[in-house]
Amino acid sequence: MKRFKVAVVGCGCISIMHFASIAMAEECELVCCCDVKEDRARACAEKYGVRYYTDYNEMFDKEQLDAVHLCLPHHIHSKVSIDAMERGINVLCEKPMDVNLEAAERAVRRGEELGVQYGIISQCRYHDSSRFVKNRISSGRLGKIISASSSLTWVRYDDYYAKSDWKGTWDKEGGGVVINQAIHTLDLVRWIVDSEIDTLSVSMSNRAHPIVEVEDSCEGLITFKNGVKYGFWCMNNYGCNEPIEIRFHCELGDVKLSYNDAYITYSDGTKEEAHNVEDENCCGLGMDYWGIKHVRQIRQFYHALAGLEPLEISGREALKTHKMIMQIYDSAGMKAKFTK
Ligand SMILES: NC(=O)c1ccc[n+]([C@@H]2O[C@H](COP(=O)([O-])OP(=O)(O)OC[C@H]3O[C@@H](n4cnc5c(N)ncnc54)[C@H](O)[C@@H]3O)[C@@H](O)[C@H]2O)c1
Missing domain, CATH: 3.30.360.10 (Dihydrodipicolinate Reductase; domain 2)
Structure with a gap:
């Protein structure tokens, strides 16, 4: 299977589950990360030996990314998802989809129009x-x-x-x-x-x-x-x-x-x-009480990207x-x- 080139945007609390799951999955490879707080981006980049950015648009433009994991405040989930999708980048976004229904529906429609995979984390189903x-x-x-x-x-x-x-x-x-x-x-x-x-x-x-x-x-x-x-x-x-x-x-x-x-x-x-x-x-x-199955959902996302199975939580x-x-x-x- 192709090793997908991926990035994480948002290097706060939950990002550890994404960085660690990516590191464990043979289906993908971390190439960079981004956080507006430079110290957080730099610390994660150093830990995983990758490049870092403080502006996600710059990262999307400069890197050849197959997918991006979004670990961001809720109100920017749909916006950043759409910014990635419009560059042909597949998106795996943390829950919830956004702070309102319209923004979430917009991101779903845009993903479907552009033919990119758009997954939402709900790891307890795993x-x-x-x-x-x-x-x-x-x-x-x-x-x-x-x-x-x-x-x-x-x-x-x-x-x-x-x-x-x-x-x-x-x-x-x-x-x-x-x-x-x-x-x-x-x-x-x-x-x-x-x-x-x-x-x-x-x-x-x-x-x-x-x-x-x-x-x-x-x-x-x-x-x-x-x-x-x-x-x-x-x-x-x-x-x-x-x-x-x-x-x-x-x-x-x-x-x-x-x-x-x-x-x-x-x-x-x-x-x-x-x-x-x-x-x-x-x-x-x-x-534990978060549910610790990010690793399974993340692998399922990459199997879907490889065309091996349908995306379960689109x-x-x-x-x-x-x-x-x-x-x-x-x-x-x-x-x-x-x-x-
Ligand atoms: N699935 C779960 O069980 C689980 C558990 C905890 C959090 N979450 C979700 O993860 C997401 C993040 O939560 P958290 O607790 O890690 O928050 P956090 O505040 O610790 O981390 C968010 C990070 O995003 C960065 N950021 C903000 N705007 C940015 C931008 N425009 N570009 C780049 N970086 C930006 C912030 O600087 C911060 O480091 C939320 O959606 C939350 O609901 C999910």
């Missing part, structure tokens, strides 16, 4: 536990899903926001716990339920983070068009980062899914379970969850009050 549950539900083994629930109890201390120039703001982060942290849980449920939203009722507030304007708590009930009722609850004002918990109550059994483990109890009393298997060399990278696929996230904010009304 957990062995998540794939096991998706498989058992899609195969019909559990009958129809009747209801689903999820809870996310994490913590983001004030310094998480204080040291960032974009987190905690409506215009740049696009929200708080829903768009940034709970997005993975919401995505897993929507992917497994596999239906569009029919009705939605949400309550959202900022209960313990006066330092920022965005929400740190949200709960709601979503009814999907296939009849599944989904109750969710998320907060990032808990005392620690607990594993998330998702449950599905189905016609023929019940499912409990956490990040690393999935347990199914069928109505006839039989049980099945699945557990995440660590990827070689991946231990200690990032934080922009069009990710748009389904992005639309749901935007509907949650619209329904809560909190963002509208701030951004008027």
